[in-house]
Amino acid sequence: xxxxxxxxxxxxxxxxxxxxxxxxxxxxxxxxxxxxxxxxxxxxxxxxxxxxxxxxxxxxxxxxxxxxxxxxxxxxxxxxxxxxxxxxxxxxxxxxxxxxxxxxxxxxxxxxxxxxxxxxxxxxxxxxxxxxxxxxxxxxxxxxxxxxxxxxxxxxxxxxxxxxxxxxxxxxxxxxxxxxxxxxxxxxxxxxxxxxxxxxxxxxxxxxxxxxxxxxxxxxxxxxxxxxxxxxxxxxxxxxxxxxxxxxxxxxxxxxxxxxxxxxx
Ligand code: IPD
Ligand code: CA
Numbered sequence: 001x002x003x004x005x006x007x008x009x010x011x012x013x014x015x016x017x018x019x020x021x022x023x024x025x026x027x028x029x030x031x032x033x034x035x036x037x038x039x040x041x042x043x044x045x046x047x048x049x050x051x052x053x054x055x056x057x058x059x060x061x062x063x064x065x066x067x068x069x070x071x072x073x074x075x076x077x078x079x080x081x082x083x084x085x086x087x088x089x090x091x092x093x094x095x096x097x098x099x100x101x102x103x104x105x106x107x108x109x110x111x112x113x114x115x116x117x118x119x120x121x122x123x124x125x126x127x128x129x130x131x132x133x134x135x136x137x138x139x140x141x142x143x144x145x146x147x148x149x150x151x152x153x154x155x156x157x158x159x160x161x162x163x164x165x166x167x168x169x170x171x172x173x174x175x176x177x178x179x180x181x182x183x184x185x186x187x188x189x190x191x192x193x194x195x196x197x198x199x200x201x202x203x204x205x206x207x208x209x210x211x212x213x214x215x216x217x218x219x220x221x222x223x224x225x226x227x228x229x230x231x232x233x234x235x236x237x238x239x240x241x242x243x244x245x246x247x248x249x250x251x252x253x254x255x256x257x258x259x260x261x262x263x264x265x
Contacts, residue, residue: 011085011111012125012140015225018061019138022054022107023131026092029053030132034099045170048099051075054091058109062087072116074221085124086116088224093128094197103132108199110224118220119242126225128203137203137229145206145232152206154235154253161190162211162256165201168194169217174246178216181264185214188259202226205251206233212252214260216241223249240265 029050037049055075062069070081073089080086087109092098094105107129112121127138137152139145145152164185168178182192193210195201198218204210206229227237227249236257240248250260 008124008140008143012127012138012143014062014065015109015111015125015127016136016138018058019107019109019127019129020136021061022058022091022109023129023136025057026050026054026098026105026107027131030098030101036099040170042170042172044096044172047075048092048095050098051092051095054107055089058087058089058091058107069111070116072220074219078116080116084113086112086121088112088116088121088221090199090219090221093199093222094195097196102196104130104195104197104200105132106130106197106199106203108221108225110228112224116220118224119239121224123224123228126228128199128225128229130197130200130203135203137206139206139225139228139232141228141232143232145229147203147207152229152233153208154205154230154233155208155211156234156253156255158190158211158256162188162252162259163191163193164189164256165193165195165204165210165213167196167198167201167215167218169246174217181214181216184263185260188256188263198222199226202251203229205235205253206230208233212250212256212260214248214250214264216248217246218249223251227251 035049068083070086090108098105114121
């Protein structure tokens with residue numbers, strides 16, 4: 001094993017360990033009720049006390065175990081590190097599900113190399129933990145993707161059309177455009193899901209539970225971990241319109257990916 005592989009394996013082990021602990025904390029806090037802390041970009045864009053507490057836990061563990069690394073978190077922002085590794089973290093992806101008591105929420109943690117900008121980084125390790133579902137998905141660059149020890153593979157055949165998922169941003173003024181996008185994609189779809197956690201949608205593509213996923217306007221922490229899961233499960237991830245305010249993310253097995261890029265590109 002090369003030094004880079006050893007490092008990626010260590011990052012993976014740490015990402016998994018922290019994601020499990022953070023997931024347990026999120027689940028515990030959910031069991032005693034959710035306190036809304038604030039609204040963010042729009043009224044629909046919420047943050048709970050648990051989002052902040054879970055991110056604090058993840059930050060503290062990274063700082064204790066890898067003090068030279070950078071951090072980019074949804075709730076607490078960016079800190080540059082000196083090691084070349086940055087942790088890109090969504091403490092609770094699917095906060096609205098979480099607030100409503102829907103179990104489809106996840107802790108998403110990626111360790112990336114290079115600049116902490118999507119497109120400029122190379123993800124090394126990823127963990128997406130869905131504590132209320134009892135599932136943990138993880139990947140290491142060049143080493144594969146797994147769910148609790150089982151290797152993951154994207155789908156390759158979609159004879160009845162592709163089971164697709166998408167999401168909508170919090171800004172109501174973007175909904176019409178996103179619904180128009182759905183209309184253009186439906187001819188290749190078997191059906192469409194809207195799960196409410198982008199990180200889990202991507203994990204499901206990696207696990208072959210979805211054939212593909214597309215969404216505009218995601219933040220880096222929404223997809224940093226999930227994108228590595230999909231790639232390591234044999235799929236492809238593309239970002240289109242990267243100069244726009246709302247780039248389009250597409251993730252799927254190769255054939256569905258190329259069809260989606262053909263329609264949405
Ligand atoms: C959101 C979820 C949702 C997606 C939104 C994201 P949050 O993240 O991933 O599925 O459609 O675009 O912002 O706010 O729950 O962390
Ligand atoms: Ca998110």
